[in-house]
Amino acid sequence: MKKAIKVSTPLNTKDIAGLRAGDRVVLSGIIYTARDMAHKRLVKAAGSGELPFDLRGQVIFYAGPAPAKPGSVTGSIGPTTSYRMDAYTPVLLRCGLKGMIGKGQRSEEVRESIRKHKAVYFAAIGGTAALIAGKVKKVEIVAYGDLHTEAVRKLEVKNLPLIVVNDIEGNDLYNEGVMKYRREKQ
Amino acid sequence: MISLSADKITKEVTKLCIGINCNIGSDVIRAIRKALKSETSPIGRDVLGQILKNDSIAARDNTAACQDTGIVIVFVRLGQDLRITGGSLSDAINEGVRQGYKKGYLRKSVVNDPLERTNTGDNTPAVIHTEIVSGKKLELTLMAKGAGSENMSAVRMLSPSDGENGVKKFIVDTVRNAGANPCPPIVVGVGIGGTAESASLIAKKALLRPLNTRNKNRRYAAMERELLKQINNLGIGPQGFGGRMTALAVHIETMSCHIASLPVAVNINCHAARHGSVILPLGRIK
Incomplete structure (x- = not known):
């Protein structure tokens, strides 16, 4: 298997251009968590020009962590299923969002939007939240604290293991993977 | 008639909430190891290896294996000759969930109302299925189910x-x-x-x-x-x-x-x- 590609945030089009569906990546730098309720609010804030942080070049991690034990940076943290954010994603990509981390396939509209805005969708491995927590070096709540686990958190991560799912060429690892390993009688 | 105090139920539910979220069952671990041997996809093998690594970190550190520590589903088999004292069965179970999710640093993932959607803050209420059976014992099976x-x-x-x-x-x-x-x-x-x-x-x-x-x-x-x-x-x-x-x-x-x-x-x-x-x-x- 090919070695993992090192990527750091914020992302620019040049960083993303070389990434292809199926590439393993280790990501370092600042990323932001946001899931269902935070997305609803972010899209509303984008409409009135009052986003709580500048989305340009940023990466959003669809995640709501477990509480941190005393002395730990974070509790267990891992990706939630991405399709629930599909309705909100094109607006955020228009605001300059460059990367998303989640799990599961995106809608046709989101995939097209990723291609158009030269962004990237990564998958993290669902259910490996104890492992991922070890890659998080700093956590700070930056918006919507009233949402508890769903608040927007600014994370500093080091070598977060990811896999490229949707790239700027419109490839989709989920479709390609199934085609390659399918043995169904048609 | 044999009696069982509600406090005892709460204590056991608390222990189970933490235990099941941090320790993935040995049958599951065995099945994943077996899958790792049969998997032909390199990315697939890499994923299975990371899952096994994750599950051993979670057990070692007594920390949640997955951040989605779920909604708690409880299957109750209550013997008809057993009497519960000092509170109701469902209150005792929910108190156990409340304490388990707090003490275990587990995520609170339950909202009060399907459309209102305010987090209840303590992962209650649990979904409880009760069956009355013969005998004088209480069997509780807890499941933490992610969405x-x-x-x-x-x-x-x-x-x-x-x-x-x-x-x-x-x-x-x-x-x-x-x-x-x-x-x-x-x-x-x-x-x-x-x-x-x-x-x-x-x-x-x-x-x-x-x-x-x-x-x-x-x-x-x-x-x-x-x-x-x-x-x-x-x-x-x-x-x-x-x-x-x-x-x-x-x-x-x-x-x-x-x-x-x-x-x-x-x-x-x-x-x-x-x-x-x-x-x-x-x-x-x-």
Whole structure:
């Protein structure tokens, strides 16, 4: 298997251009968590020009962590299923969002939007939240604290293991993977 | 009449909440190790290796294996000759969930109302299914169920003429449509028969069986084997990146039904299949 590609945030089009569906990546730098309720609010804030942080070049991690034990940076943290954010994603990509981390396939509209805005969708491995927590070096709540686990958190991560799912060429690892390993009688 | 204090129930529920979320069952670990040997996809093997590493970190650090520590589902088997004192059974269970999710640093993932959606802040209320049985003991089985897999579950009221092939098709289609969403490799719980709600309930109970123990009926045992093969031919693979190991097991439970009905329910569990049981009073295991 090919070695993992090192990527750091914020992302620019040049960083993303070389990434292809199926590439393993280790990501370092600042990323932001946001899931269902935070997305609803972010899209509303984008409409009135009052986003709580500048989305340009940023990466959003669809995640709501477990509480941190005393002395730990974070509790267990891992990706939630991405399709629930599909309705909100094109607006955020228009605001300059460059990367998303989640799990599961995106809608046709989101995939097209990723291609158009030269962004990237990564998958993290669902259910490996104890492992991922070890890659998080700093956590700070930056918006919507009233949402508890769903608040927007600014994370500093080091070598977060990811896999490229949707790239700027419109490839989709989920479709390609199934085609390659399918043995169904048609 | 034998009595059991509500406090004792709360204490055991607290312990179980923490225990099941931090320690993935040995049957699941064995099944994932076996899947790692059979998987042909390099990314798939990498994923399975990371899952095993994660599960051992979680057990070592007594920390949640998955951030989605779920909604708690409790299956109660209450002996009719046992009396619970010092509070109600459901209050005792919910208090145990409240304490377990606080002390265990587990995520609170329950909202008060499906449309209002304010977090209750303590992961209560639990979903409680109670069965009154003979005897003088209380058996509690707790399941921590994440939404990623629960959301991919389905129930369909088939026609008796659809028969075994119709049932199999619905199950395989449900898993195919779920794709990467429920965090494969998954466990597939199937309920056939009963009514719309009882088929769903036995599908969920099917997830509680130790992995790859077969249905006692030969016909359904053969269906379980056949379905596992068909599902692993879908090509979804670990985390949906493509591969052979889409499901670790298929468990079927059945019940009698109306002459006009053939209900089928599919309840999917992610690879972090978390459940555990206790029988009270302790030391009175049947």
